[in-house]
Amino acid sequence: MQNILIIGAASAIAEATARLFAAQGANMFLMARSQERLSGIAGDLKVRGAGSVRTASLDANDIDAHQAALDAAYTSMGRFDVVLVAYGTLGDQKKCEADPDEALRELQTNAMSTVSLLSRLANIMERQGSGTLAVISSVAGDRGRPANYVYGASKAAVTAFCEGLRSRLYRKGVHVLTVKPGMVDSPMTEGMELPAALLAKPEEVARDIVEAIRRKQDVLYTPWYWRFVMMGIIHLPVKVFKRLSL
Numbered sequence: 001m002q003n004i005l006i007i008g009a010a011s012a013i014a015e016a017t018a019r020l021f022a023a024q025g026a027n028m029f030l031m032a033r034s035q036e037r038l039s040g041i042a043g044d045l046k047v048r049g050a051g052s053v054r055t056a057s058l059d060a061n062d063i064d065a066h067q068a069a070l071d072a073a074y075t076s077m078g079r080f081d082v083v084l085v086a087y088g089t090l091g092d093q094k095k096c097e098a099d100p101d102e103a104l105r106e107l108q109t110n111a112m113s114t115v116s117l118l119s120r121l122a123n124i125m126e127r128q129g130s131g132t133l134a135v136i137s138s139v140a141g142d143r144g145r146p147a148n149y150v151y152g153a154s155k156a157a158v159t160a161f162c163e164g165l166r167s168r169l170y171r172k173g174v175h176v177l178t179v180k181p182g183m184v185d186s187p188m189t190e191g192m193e194l195p196a197a198l199l200a201k202p203e204e205v206a207r208d209i210v211e212a213i214r215r216k217q218d219v220l221y222t223p224w225y226w227r228f229v230m231m232g233i234i235h236l237p238v239k240v241f242k243r244l245s246l
């Protein structure tokens, strides 16, 4: 039976992924900010077949709490087969432009705290010599766009960090998966005017994540067509790209 740690377990994508692991009978340790949300999700996962479900509240921005939280989860589970890092915020780009402190807060939540958690998790899993670290980044990290370059920059940091971590841990038996979703219909995108045809359901993304973990894939674009969309965007010359208001 697999032991799964999920950080940011209240996210729509994380919850949909946890349901798939629960159906496989996995043991789960869930971390999120709200203990109330965690209790509700844990109850649901047990009904769906999870072996055991333990929870702990964690605000990812409370860096000082990271090591103790991870150590406690590891002691409780005895082994991490899969760790999914799934939290994040899609900040208001205009607000970040007007208030540099807001931009720094976005980077703190989406990048700095993730670096702290992944660095600590990497050391735990390196000692363990097995397991998968699956980290949700974003297609937004592939290129800085005027519409969301603060968020994009934070995800670019996560993507580059994971790429280095993958090479470091490769020989130690630990696999690193970078997940790059496109637009997903979740609370994060609620109220935004997005093309319905490009808006994936969290369940679809979750299925791709579970399959990519099983196949030990390195980078997952989800849904699949984002690989090709981003290939086009990445290869646009700067002279053209800077004129677009994407």
Ligand SMILES: NC(=O)c1ccc[n+]([C@@H]2O[C@H](COP(=O)([O-])OP(=O)(O)OC[C@H]3O[C@@H](n4cnc5c(N)ncnc54)[C@H](OP(=O)(O)O)[C@@H]3O)[C@@H](O)[C@H]2O)c1
Pocket (backbone or CB within 6 Å): 008, 009, 010, 011, 012, 013, 014, 032, 033, 034, 058, 059, 060, 061, 086, 087, 088, 089, 090, 109, 136, 137, 138, 139, 180, 181, 182, 183, 184, 185, 186, 187, 188, 189
């Ligand atoms: N939705 C998209 O279009 C999309 C696209 C690409 C990538 N992603 C990425 O996918 C991941 C999951 O997002 P989602 O779509 O599932 O959105 P979501 O349902 O809004 O989930 C985001 C989660 O992050 C949590 N969170 C925010 N700040 C936190 C903090 N300081 N400490 C702990 N948890 C914190 C939120 O917790 P609370 O419930 O406590 O607020 C929320 O549960 C994120 O990394 C996001 O950047 C999403």
